Amino acid sequence: MENKNEDEAKKAQILETRARNISHNVRCTECGSQSIEDSQADIAILLRKLIRDEIQAGKSDKEIFKKLEDDFGETVLYAPKFDLQTAALWLSPLLVAGAAGGIWAYNKHRQKTNVHIMALNLVRGVPLTPKEKETMLDILTPPTTKGATPSSWWRRWRD
Numbered sequence: 001m002e003n004k005n006e007d008e009a010k011k012a013q014i015l016e017t018r019a020r021n022i023s024h025n026v027r028c029t030e031c032g033s034q035s036i037e038d039s040q041a042d043i044a045i046l047l048r049k050l051i052r053d054e055i056q057a058g059k060s061d062k063e064i065f066k067k068l069e070d071d072f073g074e075t076v077l078y079a080p081k082f083d084l085q086t087a088a089l090w091l092s093p094l095l096v097a098g099a100a101g102g103i104w105a106y107n108k109h110r111q112k113t114n115v116h117i118m119a120l121n122l123v124r125g126v127p128l129t130p131k132e133k134e135t136m137l138d139i140l141t142p143p144t145t146k147g148a149t150p151s152s153w154w155r156r157w158r159d
């Protein structure tokens with residue numbers, strides 16, 4: 001008799017855990033910013049009861065989500081499915097990152113191209129503008145390091 005009660009308690013606990021998991025992933029249609037698990041709105045209480053009834057009827061989580069989506073629309077789910085309508089929403093971060101990467105690569109390429117053009121103009125004897133001279137000096141001047149002059153490196157290597 002005690003073993004049967006333990007099995008029923010475990011089964012009830014599993015059903016309650018499933019119901020809470022589903023409820024956390026369903027948006028309250030009245031509040032909008034809370035899950036039905038966190039909301040105390042009347043519709044949220046009714047939806048929690050509906051979910052528990054569906055679980056006791058033997059429905060799977062997928063079937064319950066489908067029923068909620070059919071009854072209340074796709075916005076009731078916190079994780080909308082990927083389809084043609086939501087493709088822009090799902091792909092927009094990739095598009096923005098790709099555009100930013102493209103702009104960065106273009107600017108790097110343009111910067112290198114400008115340096116090559118400035119170098120060619122310098123070789124040809126075309127005078128550089130003050131900004132071009134500054135850019136060339138920034139690029140051509142090696143970075144200074146503290147305590148490491150070329151002569152000190154040469155001395156260490158020689159000795």
